[in-house]
Amino acid sequence: MHIIADLYGGDDPQEIIKGAALALNEDAALKITVTGDEEKVRELIIAVGKTKAGKTAAKHLADGRLIILHAPEVITNDDAPVAAIKTKKESSLVKAIDLLLEGGDYAGMFSSGNTGAVLAGGVLKIRRIEGVMRPTMCGIMPTANEGQGVAIADVGANVDCQPAYLGQFARMASIYMQVVYGVERPRVALLSVGTEEKKGDERTLAAHEILKNDPEINFLGNMEARDVLSGNYDIIVSDGFGGNVLLKTVEGMGRFFSRELKGVFKHSPLARLGMLLQIRPLKKLKRKMDYQQFGGAPFLGLKKILIKAHGSCNSTAVLVIIRQIKKMHAAGMVARIEAAVAEQMTNDN
Amino acid sequence: MHIIADLYGGDDPQEIIKGAALALNEDAALKITVTGDEEKVRELIIAVGKTKAGKTAAKHLADGRLIILHAPEVITNDDAPVAAIKTKKESSLVKAIDLLLEGGDYAGMFSSGNTGAVLAGGVLKIRRIEGVMRPTMCGIMPTANEGQGVAIADVGANVDCQPAYLGQFARMASIYMQVVYGVERPRVALLSVGTEEKKGDERTLAAHEILKNDPEINFLGNMEARDVLSGNYDIIVSDGFGGNVLLKTVEGMGRFFSRELKGVFKHSPLARLGMLLQIRPLKKLKRKMDYQQFGGAPFLGLKKILIKAHGSCNSTAVLVIIRQIKKMHAAGMVARIEAAVAEQMTNDN
Numbered sequence: 253m254h255i256i257a258d259l260y261g262g263d264d265p266q267e268i269i270k271g272a273a274l275a276l277n278e279d280a281a282l283k284i285t286v287t288g289d290e291e292k293v294r295e296l297i298i299a300v301g302k303t304k305a306g307k308t309a310a311k312h313l314a315d316g317r318l319i320i321l322h323a324p325e326v327i328t329n330d331d332a333p334v335a336a337i338k339t340k341k342e343s344s345l346v347k348a349i350d351l352l353l354e355g356g357d358y359a360g361m362f363s364s365g366n367t368g369a370v371l372a373g374g375v376l377k378i379r380r381i382e383g384v385m386r387p388t389m390c391g392i393m394p395t396a397n398e399g400q401g402v403a404i405a406d407v408g409a410n411v412d413c414q415p416a417y418l419g420q421f422a423r424m425a426s427i428y429m430q431v432v433y434g435v436e437r438p439r440v441a442l443l444s445v446g447t448e449e450k451k452g453d454e455r456t457l458a459a460h461e462i463l464k465n466d467p468e469i470n471f472l473g474n475m476e477a478r479d480v481l482s483g484n485y486d487i488i489v490s491d492g493f494g495g496n497v498l499l500k501t502v503e504g505m506g507r508f509f510s511r512e513l514k515g516v517f518k519h520s521p522l523a524r525l526g527m528l529l530q531i532r533p534l535k536k537l538k539r540k541m542d543y544q545q546f547g548g549a550p551f552l553g554l555k556k557i558l559i560k561a562h563g564s565c566n567s568t569a570v571l572v573i574i575r576q577i578k579k580m581h582a583a584g585m586v587a588r589i590e591a592a593v594a595e596q597m598t599n600d601n
Numbered sequence: 602m603h604i605i606a607d608l609y610g611g612d613d614p615q616e617i618i619k620g621a622a623l624a625l626n627e628d629a630a631l632k633i634t635v636t637g638d639e640e641k642v643r644e645l646i647i648a649v650g651k652t653k654a655g656k657t658a659a660k661h662l663a664d665g666r667l668i669i670l671h672a673p674e675v676i677t678n679d680d681a682p683v684a685a686i687k688t689k690k691e692s693s694l695v696k697a698i699d700l701l702l703e704g705g706d707y708a709g710m711f712s713s714g715n716t717g718a719v720l721a722g723g724v725l726k727i728r729r730i731e732g733v734m735r736p737t738m739c740g741i742m743p744t745a746n747e748g749q750g751v752a753i754a755d756v757g758a759n760v761d762c763q764p765a766y767l768g769q770f771a772r773m774a775s776i777y778m779q780v781v782y783g784v785e786r787p788r789v790a791l792l793s794v795g796t797e798e799k800k801g802d803e804r805t806l807a808a809h810e811i812l813k814n815d816p817e818i819n820f821l822g823n824m825e826a827r828d829v830l831s832g833n834y835d836i837i838v839s840d841g842f843g844g845n846v847l848l849k850t851v852e853g854m855g856r857f858f859s860r861e862l863k864g865v866f867k868h869s870p871l872a873r874l875g876m877l878l879q880i881r882p883l884k885k886l887k888r889k890m891d892y893q894q895f896g897g898a899p900f901l902g903l904k905k906i907l908i909k910a911h912g913s914c915n916s917t918a919v920l921v922i923i924r925q926i927k928k929m930h931a932a933g934m935v936a937r938i939e940a941a942v943a944e945q946m947t948n949d950n
Binding site for chain 2: 456511528
């Protein structure tokens with residue numbers, strides 16, 4: 253199996269190299285191609301060379317399991333997504349997509365770059381599966397239950413949604429949670445302003461009917477944003493605007509409390525001493541809340557596996573993303589989504 | 602000045618009695634009428650009698666500054682809002698509204714009951730100010746800056762909004778922040794999925810244009826949900842769906858971290874000892890994050906002052922709400938909103 257990593261556009265390409273090395277180490281049958289300016293990538297591998305991961309990267313570069321595909325351009329966060337995909341043909345992102353489209357052993361790819369450009373590349377070049385109205389960007393967050401994530405579809409790829417899109421998001425995300433997290437019957441909830449069936453805006457009320465009547469979806473009804481991390485749901489379905497607000501509020505509140513807690517510890521030498529006495533449960537909490545453990549956000553509904561890594565993803569996230577791509581590919585996720593969407597459309601007619 | 606409190610429908614009428622007593626104590630010119638089953642209210646006042654606030658309540662009941670208006674019915678959270686307003690004419694909420702509508706000394710009212718019913722009572726009985734398309738429920742939350750709140754309009758009264766509604770929310774909330782918090786030129790931001798002007802769904806893009814072109818609004822542009830508590834904004838404008846998701850996620854995350862932190866402290870006797878060493882900064886953080894200090898959420902755009910108190914409001918919140926009503930009334934907030942809305946409409950034509 254061969255996986256492609258867009259090395260540039262995110263915060264730290266070194267972390268991607270390290271993560272790729274970890275993945276190559278745990279799977280002797282794996283190959284990884286990274287796209288980027290060849291000279292810079294070689295320098296990068298030398299730069300990380302002192303770490304264990306760096307040594308592994310150099311070794312695999314030599315034995316041919318880590319491959320560099322030269323791509324001198326970079327799409328930055330300031331680039332307009334569609335224009336960038338169309339004009340920056342030598343960018344690390346576009347070259348990665350082009351390689352993926354060659355087929356063969358290539359199982360999937362990921363990028364930590366400009367989210368809009370990754371989406372645009374997915375829609376314009378990889379293209380939607382037949383019948384998919386909109387691909388969904390499916391983010392995943394930690395919950396109160398350690399190791400258990402909750403998927404949110406959509407987290408911002410589609411800000412203007414019709415109710416039927418949400419019905420598809422639910423089906424596609426259900427397959428994702430089955431394939432990647434082994435959740436047999438993922439519990440799906442619809443984001444609304446109240447748990448009652450009749451609470452919500454027009455779109456949500458219509459989406460509720462679709463979800464309720466879909467026998468393939470394990471639909472629990474509406475949920476309120478305050479329960480997002482309760483662990484009571486595996487998937488939260490929403491239009492991209494609401495999902496983005498939900499995801500970013502959780503993210504912002506996480507940072508907020510982390511900062512406030514540091515303020516508590518810095519208050520006095522005694523408070524700092526107190527922190528040292530709490531170091532074990534604090535580390536446990538930090539580990540539980542670490543979003544990196546959940547890898548990245550896939551774009552579901554495309555003809556190939558495409559994952560958006562966080563701009564500040566670390567080597568752990570990269571390793572997890574590569575494992576996820578392997579699972580998605582092994583389970584034939586794209587074909588399963590295609591079948592599920594076709595079946596859903598047949599039922600509607 | 603005379604303020605009306607709906608005593609029932611929320612979690613704890615005792616807290617409302619205590620808060621009212623505090624308010625009567627600090628302002629000798631104030632009268633408060635509470636609505637509820639007279640016998641039960643008298644029992645309630647006896648029940649709180651052992652506390653200082655309770656003694657004050659009994660004293661003011663005797664001297665005529667605390668008045669009971671008999672209302673034997675209660676609208677519960679299970680009642681359908683519009684039907685409840687129309688049929689439960691002897692409820693504490695409807696009686697409170699009817700009394701407010703009598704005019705005279707009555708400055709405003711508040712209720713901790715069924716939010717939908719309070720809104721329905723406001724729209725159907727108190728009625729909208731001429732020109733107001735939709736009244737907005739304006740919630741307020743603590744920020745990173747102690748004592749500084751951020752208002753969110755709308756937090757759920759209007760789930761299906763047209764862009765023009767958001768323009769009115771901004772004007773009405775600006776007057777509210779001026780009147781109640783003394784913010785001269787409240788900084789207004791629009792909730793969206795990115796800070797760039799062109800990021801957002803169709804409604805948000807159109808609302809952005811309205812806000813940008815309104816000379817009476819100090820518009821800072823789009824904001825992202827992750828910055829909600831940054832203290833960089835005084836008002837966040839949103840449709841009621843997005844605002845509700847934002848408010849409830851913050852609320853849920855607050856509870857989540859509070860619970861997780863308790864888990865840290867309970868981890869071991871040492872961790873608990875650590876907490877004791879941090880007691881001062883922890884109390885400070887708790888105080889800073891206490892939403893009760895910001896009173897309640899007014900419905901802006903109605904012909905009278907109507908505030909929704911949190912179902913679990915305590916006596917502090919009640920005292921703050923009463924102070925807020927006094928400020929709104931003294932500043933002629935309703936007339937100012939009427940003028941601002943009329944002026945905005947003239948500009949549009």
